[in-house]
Amino acid sequence: MCTLFFYMKPYWRVMLVVLLTILIVTATGLLGPWLIRAIVGLIADGGPGQAGSLLWISVGLAMVYVVRSLGAAGVFHYSHVVAFQVCRDLRDAIHARLQTFSPAYFSARQSGDIVTRVVKDTLTLEPVIADAVYGFVTSFLLALGIMVILIYLSPVLTLLALAPLPIAAIVLWRLGRHVQPAFDRESNEEGELSAMVQDQVGGMRDIQLFNREAAETHRFIGLSGALARSQIRARQIMSGFDPVVEGAIGLSTGLVVLVGGRMALAGDLPVEDLVAFILYIVTLYQPLYSVVDAAENVQRGFAALRRINEVLEYEPEVADPPGGSVLSRAHGEIVLEDVCFGFQPDQTVLSGISLEIPAGGSLALVGHTGAGKSTLAALIARFYDVSTGRITLDGHDLRDIRLSDLRRNISMVQQDVFLFNASVRDNIRFGRPDASEDDVMVAARAARADEFIDSLPEGYDTMIGERGVRLSGGQKQRLSIARAILKDAPILILDEATAAVDPNTETLIQKALDELMRHRTTVIIAHRLSTIRKADRIVVLKEGRIADTGTFADLSSRQGEFSLLSGAA
Ligand SMILES: Nc1ncnc2c1ncn2[C@@H]1O[C@H](COP(=O)(O)OP(=O)(O)OP(=O)(O)O)[C@@H](O)[C@H]1O
Ligand SMILES: [Mg+2]
Known part of the structure; x- marks a missing residue:
């Protein structure tokens, strides 16, 4: 993780712009349901003078969505700009590091696996940086804003709406613990598979000369199948994520509708507040969604990062002496x-x-x-x-x-x-x-x-x-x-x-x-x-x-x- 922050540091200016844009996106995200609440309020109140206000609010609502989508486009673009550059820097760093390793490093490893680390693992981090990091920030800000609004609207309903949240979080966390090893296995098997193909392509003449085509194909199919199984296994665990979040939203909405509906019927809660409440709940659970969405990328990213760090942190057996003596042209004794x-x-x-x-x-x-x-x-x-x-x-x-x-x-x-x-x-x-x-x-x-x-x-x-x-x-x-x-x-x-x-x-x-x-x-x-x-x-x-x-x-x-x-x- 430290490695990632280290490589993201040079791009802090662009990241700052992205974060500011995220603030705009978040603010407009909060404003949308608020304006709908105003519209419902106007309609509920009725009366002839409301048509003009309705016009302005609808114009405002449209503007909010335009600004929001423009902001989101900006976040998308610039977060990828940063992400791809960080990936490039990491790729260059790991490649430069490889140049310093002695033959012992290379003879102990398969070249295909090393290639995978340089070319593929570094790219696996792109969605982590581009989507996950900003996704978490957006979600966090959004959740914070919504909490304030919900408490303002009705503290009692807020408590009800939040009740399923901790349970969902615990279930997600427990599922997540199984995902990480599954992704680790997947990355390693991908590396092994590349290594095998590289080896076989290099030795194709010998494979044919010794009639080993079928045996080598069999070996490949074995590993390829194992990779597919690991990939499916990881997704299988992750498929549990969605129902958990959806279930939590459903439970929460149900509780709010039940209790809030009664409050509205009794005249304790304006109907527009109830509508706004329900709209906000869906948004409130969005952080969980982005955690779920990002989880796969993050888990894959961590697996890749571990493999990258193994190279970056490897101490070569043969290294330059600190302040070693300079030798221009030797005599040769x-x-x-x-x-x-x-x-x-x-x-x-x-x-x-x-x-x-x-x-x-x-x-x-x-x-x-x-x-x-x-x-x-x-x-x-x-x-x-x-x-x-x-x-x-x-x-x-x-x-x-x-x-x-x-x-x-x-x-x-x-x-x-x-x-x-x-x-x-x-x-x-x-x-x-x-x-x-x-x-x-x-x-x-x-x-x-x-x-x-x-x-x-x-x-x-x-x-x-x-x-x-x-x-x-x-x-x-x-x-x-x-x-x-x-x-x-x-x-x-x-x-x-x-x-x-x-x-x-x-x-x-x-x-x-x-x-x-x-x-x-x-x-x-x-x-x-x-x-x-x-x-x-x-x-x-x-x-x-x-x-x-x-x-x-x-x-x-x-x-x-x-x-x-x-x-x-
Ligand atoms: N990278 C390596 N890792 C482990 N053992 C090695 C490695 N390279 C060579 N050896 C072993 O070291 C020993 C000496 O190998 P070396 O290549 O120096 O022999 P050589 O005298 O050059 O032979 P040749 O005349 O066949 O070239 C051999 O027993 C070999 O198996
Ligand atoms: Mg020799």
């Missing part, structure tokens, strides 16, 4: 001191890793699959923090360097290449959007990507599809090498960067990379040992530990882990 790491607290992926890479030096990491090579690279880019020990860059603990500064100094080709649904050119200059056309082409040439780019229908302007689906594996890899080359950072990390290209192309790219590595600190991870021949030092990782280390010549001459790997290669 990387030192790992007795580093241990596990993705979960009880897991050990790397342990006791100590190594030094002098500025401008090159280190190759080899080892069986799952040995922890990519994990080590991820630690150097500080996607995760070490569990114990430390990693330093130019003598600074990574945790003391501003993240943006650290990342600016690292060019990395990741094992799983990710490209964006943009043009070839924009993908290459992703890390340097201001790079010139020439720079882009030079990088593409070095990565041996120029040939295939030229053969694409629109060259550098070709859109490559989501995740680069319109490219081959080797083409994607070469684009990501070009991107890393263009970024021109002093530290270069290549994780199986050329694993998907043919040996000839690999040799050519290798030449370009050798050139690039000359002035840079480089970490190369490769299964094909031919690609690491020139590294200053090779570290053999085995089950998260350093099993051997030395130059290519050293290791080749020894009978050890390395010879086992080269045998396998």
Whole structure:
């Protein structure tokens, strides 16, 4: 709730105008029945002189309704103006927050669920802000005004009219308590459903390849049905709301007509007062109506708000140090001191890793699959923090360097290449959007990507599809090498960067990379040992530990882990 008020605060001026308009709407709402009371009074009194007054009152009555409807239109418009802007701000905030989360956050969650939070949950709050907040204010003011008028007309009848109110309120409150969990479940299932569709669309080829269409459809139908059941269940609870309010109005009117009618017959209550009384009762119960109307939105809104807050309040595992040291261009000396790491607290992926890479030096990491090579690279880019020990860059603990500064100094080709649904050119200059056309082409040439780019229908302007689906594996890899080359950072990390290209192309790219590595600190991870021949030092990782280390010549001459790997290669 605090979150909502925080995001509504910037719009207080418009909200103030809306509130003032609400006052007008409320006042005219109160005036309507009052004028009808006057008309009934005139008619009851009879007499020839009343026709003129009747005219004025009817004109007044019409005016009241015109002003009221104009006011209501204004409230509608501006409350939505505020509401949509608040939603936009929340959406932007949650999106900005996501940018600060480390991979741990994303690997623990489904991307479809995160998408739902950003796009859908934020919008669920719109009706809460636009309708519910103002609905409550209007209802409250209206109820207050009516109470004053009713007491003025007849305190006894007022007591009677109000008698069912507390009972109705209690019943509504009790029903409402069951609605909230139902809406929570509904929102979560919506998130799960989006996540499932996203997963299935991404893996459609595998679904078809493994003949899993029916099974996956069945899985979807299961969840989809569960969602429908939750939605129906929530509405079922809410369907109890209306009869409660209607019943209360009926009871109240009945009591008033019974007792007030007798009073009128006895001449204790003018007939116009009785008419006005009945008209006001319906309006008096309107707050309950708007509570009922708003309840659904509010409950859904709270469920959404909880999911939004989960993101906004999440503390990323890897965060910028307060007042962290500024690092412009690093020399590139990387030192790992007795580093241990596990993705979960009880897991050990790397342990006791100590190594030094002098500025401008090159280190190759080899080892069986799952040995922890990519994990080590991820630690150097500080996607995760070490569990114990430390990693330093130019003598600074990574945790003391501003993240943006650290990342600016690292060019990395990741094992799983990710490209964006943009043009070839924009993908290459992703890390340097201001790079010139020439720079882009030079990088593409070095990565041996120029040939295939030229053969694409629109060259550098070709859109490559989501995740680069319109490219081959080797083409994607070469684009990501070009991107890393263009970024021109002093530290270069290549994780199986050329694993998907043919040996000839690999040799050519290798030449370009050798050139690039000359002035840079480089970490190369490769299964094909031919690609690491020139590294200053090779570290053999085995089950998260350093099993051997030395130059290519050293290791080749020894009978050890390395010879086992080269045998396998
Ligand atoms: N996000 C993660 N959460 C939990 N465990 C993980 C995660 N990523 C990797 N692991 C585990 O950490 C270990 C090391 O993985 P890593 O990716 O570093 O291996 P690798 O040496 O790069 O292997 P490969 O040669 O196959 O790329 C593996 O056992 C893997 O299951
Ligand atoms: Mg790996």
